[in-house]
Amino acid sequence: MGSCIICGVDVDGGGRICRSHQEDVVFDFRGDSPDQLVANRFYRGVVDGYAEFGVFIDLAPGVTGLLHRSELDRRLDSLEWEPGDDVFVQVKGVRDNGNIDLSWSIRQADREFRGALVQDGETEYVPGEDADEDETADDADEEPEATPDAAGNERSEETDAAVAAAVSGSSGNSDDSDDTEVNADETAADETTAEETDANETTAEETDANETTTEETEADETAADETTVEGSDEADDADAEYERVDIETLPDLVDETVRLEGEVVSTRQTGGPTIFELRDATGVVDAAAFVEPGVRAYPEVEVGDAIRIDGEVERRRGDIQVETEALAVLEGEEAEAVRRRLAEALTAKARPEGLQPLAGDEAVAELGEGLLDAAEAVRRAVLESRPVVVRHPATADGYVAGAAVERAVLPLIRDEHAKSDAEYHYFTRRPTEEPVYDMDAATNDVTRMLQDRDRHDEKLPLFLLVGTGSTVESADGLDLLSVYDVEAVVVDAAVADPETREQVDTLVSPELADVDDDLSTGALAASLASAINDEIRSDLVHLPAVSYWADAPDRYVDLARDAGYDRERIAELREAVALEAYYQSYQDKRELIADLLFEDGGDLAAHVSEQFREKLETEIETASANVVTESVDGVEFALLDTDEYTHRFDFPPTPLLLDDLHRRRANGDAFATVGIGTDELYVRSTADLSVREVAARADEIAPAADVSTAGLREGKIGFLSGERDAVEDAVVAAIAEQF
Incomplete structure (x- = not known):
């Protein structure tokens, strides 16, 4: 019986991962038959080639699966994979004819998994281990067959394996091969010294020499352990060598050794190094620290700690990463200085300079302070590396509102985080099928956020509810969020109840501010988005007109027309979004909605709009009769x-x-x-x-x-x-x- 590499529980059948953590680990498949693959597991693969309907991925020689285009989270032609690229996919299943169905993995880097394993047929083991280690553990009492080394002394097969690993530089994580080689060399040296001592007991002088060598080795190991535990000593010694730099400068410092100071945003253990996500006043970066494959480095470091890291800046799969050489937890005045820098930068960057309503809308201007508070909350969440979850109705108006905020926030996340896929981790848009934020929606949100907190060390998110959550019918759902003290912001142009003010951190609504005007939530959210990120303002100018079903205010119609969107085009966009909002209504359809509202040259919206009209007319005819x-x-x-x-x-x-x-x-x-x-x-x-x-x-x-x-x-x-x-x-x- 083996034990889970993540939680340590016993696993039946000699496996190395328990049932609950199957999807937290990536596997290197070294089998020869599709039948050996396990459904729902994530596997490393190599891009074999493209077809009109998807991408072929080699999981092992002679074992190839299809990632169908319907499984992608983007268009097939926008996928930047090239034949020969290493990628990560999930196995959906294996058909009776041996065809392998694959699905998309949002995680496309080793560090984003909590562990790594090799699957050799039906056998699982940690990279770097002997594949038969679990099977031979019960025979540990047997003496390994000894072979002479170069000096004529006997040496076990275990020692040979360690030396071979050191020479070949093999490890379970290619990104950390240098660190693994060092550890393998030390292990081989220690084991060889011990074997030589046993083999030469008959000679007193050799015994003394070997004992001296052993004592020196133990002393060196003790000193190394103390250095790891007392990382601050090493960091202090390096004061004269490294100058503190800002994270935003790291792309210009690749291959250089630098010093960083900041706050730990999250930690995660991979099959190789421990990854610390570090935030300073200018950005966020991953720092990899290695002890041995799958072993937690610096276990005393916790999320929220102020730390100092010395390490080499490297680029991994296009992302900036720091290979940690020394890490120290800061205390007292040093920690306070780090937190003060972060707080000052946060305050300066989070609050927008002001609100400039689209089309100069005076009704929106009257809600200016509330919208600025909402914009500040969103910007602060991005700067604090808190995920932003946007909830909106599955209607045309709701999708326009959610897409406007999404358009504003994603560039901020890309600027803040070095990881290329950070926007998928730190921003989520979840349409609601019901017109209120009920217990079903709230339970879904709480379940996901607690899983992300416990499994991935993520901070609790900010919830931005647009067009929902503003009435007493949402009270139970909002109460569930408040139990966990998460921040909730509600922006609603249509209806709101005063009682909701007590349940959320920020509530923006014309109904509660004596503003009497025909506003849509899409129009209100578009101005909010421009306050969040004024650089994308030109992308938003047509959205308010799209959000109205009938009688859009002239100010918004004129604004859209000046941007090249006439009434017919606006109607096409509205109808196309409404149709797509209905199907798979619980999905955000991020790329599809972006194509319709921002990227489409006209063909897509016109095509979908035609379907909308045909379906609606058929139903209206039946209903009218x-x-x-x-x-x-x-x-x-x-x-x-x-x-x-x-x-x-x-x-x-x-x-x-x-x-x-x-x-x-x-x-x-x-x-x-x-x-x-x-x-x-x-x-x-x-x-x-x-x-x-x-x-x-x-x-x-x-x-x-x-x-x-x-x-x-x-x-x-x-x-x-x-x-x-x-x-x-x-x-x-x-x-x-x-x-």
């Missing part, structure tokens, strides 16, 4: 049974269908559209109705139905399905009372 009209107290109603006369599990979603149906049929000041399903209904009205008051009154009229507001933004009301007919009558009566 089955609308029931009636008049109650002078109010005209259009009633639609959405269970019977819509395709509930295909595009368009019910709220979007009812929006369009209502716009087409409204023929006066007193007109309402009600779409009723099994246990929920949606209200649309020409009057300024209070959905909460409608739900409350309907609950009084039909007390057995448990009527309640399910979403203010979408005019959604929930009820018990058994009281459906009573609820329909009650809601119609309640609406008529409000006209």
